[in-house]
Amino acid sequence: MALRVGVVGGGQLARMMIAPAVELGVELRVLAEEEGMSASLAATAVGDYRDAETVLAFARDVDVVTFDHEHVPQDVLQTLVDASIPVHPGPHALRFAQDKLQMRARLQEIGMPQPEWAAVTSREELQAFLDGHGGSAVVKTPRGGYDGKGVRVVHAATEADDWFAALAEDGRGGALLAEELVDFSRELAQQIARRPSGEVRAYPVVETVQRDGVCAEVIAPAPRSSGRMADVAARIGIGIAEGLDVTGMLAVELFETTDERLLVNELAMRPHNSGHWSQDGGVTSQFEQHLRAVLDLPLGDPEPRAEWSVMVNILGGPAEGALEDRFATAMAAHPMAKVHTYGKAPRPGRKVGHVNVAGEDLDEAVYQARAAASVFLD
Amino acid sequence: MALRVGVVGGGQLARMMIAPAVELGVELRVLAEEEGMSASLAATAVGDYRDAETVLAFARDVDVVTFDHEHVPQDVLQTLVDASIPVHPGPHALRFAQDKLQMRARLQEIGMPQPEWAAVTSREELQAFLDGHGGSAVVKTPRGGYDGKGVRVVHAATEADDWFAALAEDGRGGALLAEELVDFSRELAQQIARRPSGEVRAYPVVETVQRDGVCAEVIAPAPRSSGRMADVAARIGIGIAEGLDVTGMLAVELFETTDERLLVNELAMRPHNSGHWSQDGGVTSQFEQHLRAVLDLPLGDPEPRAEWSVMVNILGGPAEGALEDRFATAMAAHPMAKVHTYGKAPRPGRKVGHVNVAGEDLDEAVYQARAAASVFLD
Known part of the structure; x- marks a missing residue:
């Protein structure tokens, strides 16, 4: 009998779990908000994630429930726990991702550096x-x-x-x-995978570039991050994963201050945009790792396969036509670029896909990834 | 509107097209032989591929028809062509994969070295x-x-x-x-991707190890293959792809003779076991490349991401229980190993999965891949 992972939410994060699930041989079941969402290929149910009965009915046939987003209400999560259904991350961890005041208070308790x-x-x-x-x-x-x-x-x-x-x-x-409005020199993100039984693995810390509050680009590992800073970031990430009992993938968004401290900005308890590079540049993609972690399977190697990996989001897409109308142009000019799309209609500002490039030369990888992504914009 | 690729046959090769199709944003539709096959997640129809009406009905809603195997009869293929449905590889190419006498005669005509x-x-x-x-x-x-x-x-x-x-x-x-019973020192395989419009890309030549006539292991690139031999293998592969008008992925199985010649053994006009390494060790996996090629999209970079990639088949699987019962053991001992399973019940000699390991040290990669695969055997 195949292992069955139930994902609440049918967005692109659920969609990107499909590939590793199929390859490994894990049965992925998705509770989608509506028909035709990103993860519709794996959707086995459509319904309201705020309705306890809907979620419970979906969850009864799976080995573990996990999430495409952090918006499932606590009372719904508690219904699953009360029914003895494994939920990862659990409600006691997710509440810190759902409420930023609770997060700040908890991070203060466990002594994490923050604004x-x-x-x-x-x-x-x-x-x-x-x-x-x-x-x-x-x-x-x-x-x-x-x-x-x-x-x-x-x-x-x-x-x-x-x-x-x-x-x-x-x-x-x-x-x-x-x-406090932090005087930061750049933004970083630290991803951690953690199993219910305690095993923990740190991905390399990455640099993220935000535009209008949205992640635009990621470089893995973060340039000039070797040695002490990478260690500090990993220790913060592991401290939070353990201190908040996070299971599955955790992303810790960090400010690097002008005086070289790291401060925790935001948390996400799921696969995260800052880890998409790992699909093509990592030994174990964050999506495979999330499945392994929530199933309490031993974790995969989080190391990069290449010197540098660059991810550039396709934000918005073309004003006219579909993303696939541009495939030929992007692929002809950038044979090393890996194009990922989410099955979503183009709309200004919307994340509709991303491009990964991995290689030995950072400038070249950045150039190729940006150029390939820009083919999909007007 | 998403690009739609129809695959005739629901085996593991069709299954392994699902991951790149989802990532790229191509709609994969599979005509499976029966319910519950390897590629069932993408199965949109179940029926007999030898029945022209069944295949034609399946093919009417896709942009191109391709194959999980080479057994679709010529008259069925011709029905698709007559209905103006793009078929890649086409019947005129596939007949050389379907009939070894025709293949030998054709290879002789175009001057390819063979036994x-x-x-x-x-x-x-x-x-x-x-x-x-x-x-x-x-x-x-x-x-x-x-x-x-x-x-x-x-x-x-x-x-x-x-x-x-x-x-x-x-x-x-x-x-x-x-x-002729060839006195060979080892077996190699050369993969070529070719688009209908003519673009062609050669993967590195790989070494294949056969046991009882079945592929057991693959090393990419083939050790001691740099320079002249790799060039000769690529030239043979490209010559055959062009000479037989193959579209999509072509695999050319080769003998390396004791006097250092390369002779063509067999052809496969589809993704091939000798190319599974590319899922984790290549910039462009053979499955993504096949989709791009049959859709006549520009081809991806066929270069390896790592110095060495090793693939070991899981042949047969455990006598008792399921493959997933062994996941924890394999993953704990081999965090760098990528385990792929096909959703097939274990049976002596059956290909039920494979393990890929990519790295800088060949001996280590071979050891890790063999050890991880052996966890799934008794």
């Missing part, structure tokens, strides 16, 4: 935080933000009035997260 | 061939043989009597193929 922060419940409290931090702050809604949504750089406390008003209307006594 | 051979229709003609070749020969049924079936080494003409009797019964005036 200064505060929970602010009013314009006055935000003003006090601004006063203490040079008049600027990053304000975040604790829940539901991603890809730059729910995140705002503010220089006056009034700039979060709408969010405070929403909190007051909600009436549950919530707060916003105010963070 | 001495003859079409023999009787015990007497076989005796004459034996007399001219030191008393030994390889006798093959021209059609239907694979993995050592339909192939016999004979030292007396009477040893093919049953095959001659079958020919007489068949009454269509057929012949057997008699070939």
Whole structure:
């Protein structure tokens, strides 16, 4: 009987688990939000992930439940746990990915380096935080933000009035997260794989380039990251994976400050855009690794296969026509580029695919990956 | 609209096209022989590939038809061509893979190096061939043989009597193929990708180790193959791809003789066991390349990513239980090994999976791949 992994959510992360699942011989089952999503080839059910009965019915026939995203409500997750269905990552870990205030508090408890922060419940409290931090702050809604949504750089406390008003209307006594505006030289990401039985493996720390709050490019390993900094990043990643009991893939987004410290920015408890390079440049892709980790199988080698791997996202896609209309042009000019698409219709800003290039020359790999990805844009 | 490739046959070669199809964003549709085959995830139809109506109905909704095997009858192929459905490789090429006498005759016409051979229709003609070749020969049924079936080494003409009797019964005036028993030092395989529009790419020549007529191991590139020999092998492969108008992937099995010549043994016009290494050790896997070639898209880089890639087949599998029962043992001991399984029940001699290891040290890669594959055997 094949091992069966159930994935809640039918987006591109679930889609990219299909290839390693087929190769290894794992049966992947996807609960998709609707028909025709990225992972539709593996969709065995369509339904609302916020509905406990729907998720429970889906989960009854699998060996482990895992996720394409972190939005499954705690009560739904708890229903699975109560039914003795293995869930990885578990609800006790996922709550730190679902709520940024809980994350900051927990990271503080376990002594992880992070920006200064505060929970602010009013314009006055935000003003006090601004006063203490040079008049600027990053304000975040604790829940539901991603890809730059729910995140705002503010220089006056009034700039979060709408969010405070929403909190007051909600009436549950919530707060916003105010963070110090970090003076960073670049952004990095550290991926960790961890099994329920405790085995842990660190991928090389990578450099990520964000545009408009969205990941645009990744270089693996991060240039000038050998030695101490790679060790520090891996130790932070492993500390968080263990401290928060994360199972499966964990991504830790980091700021490298101008004074060479690493501070934790965000967490993701699933395969992550910063690890797509591993599909073509790693011994074990993050998607294979996630399946192995959630099945509590021994982890694969996280080392790169090439000196450098570069990933460039295809953001938006062409204004007219489909991505595949550009395959011939991209492939003819860039025979070493690996094109990945997600079966999603082009739309401004949308992640519709990515290009990986691995090689021995970083400048060449960056050039080829950017040039190949740009073929798919207007 | 996604590009749609229809594959006739639901075996492991069709299965291994699923991963690159999903990643690239090509819709793969498989006509499987029955339910529950290796490629069942992509099966959109189940039916008899020898029935023209079945195959035509399947083919009407795809952009190109290709194959998991070479057994689709010529009249069925011709029905597709007559309906203006692109078929790659085409019937005019496939007939040389379907009939070894036609292949030998065609290779002779285009001047390819091959063992001495003859079409023999009787015990007497076989005796004459034996007399001219030191008393030994390889006798093959021209059609239907694979993995050592339909192939016999004979030292007396009477040893093919049953095959001659079958020919007489068949009454269509057929012949057997008699070939010189080549004194070879090792076996090699050369893979070529070729598009309908003519672009051609040669993979590195590899060494194959056969056991009982079945491929057991592959080393890519073939040790001691740099320079002249690799060039000769690539030239032979390209010459055959062009001379026989093969489209998609072509595998040319070669003998390296003790006096350092290369002679063509067999042809396969599809992805081939000798190219499985490319899934983890190549820039462009043979399965992605096949899809690109049959869609007439520009071909990917066929170069290896690592110094050495080693593939070891899992032949038979465990006597009791399933392959996945051994995953934990294999993965714990061999974190760099990539395990591929085909969703097939273990059975003596059956190809049920393979292991790839890529690395800089050949001895280590061979050791790791063999050891990991052996975990799945008793």
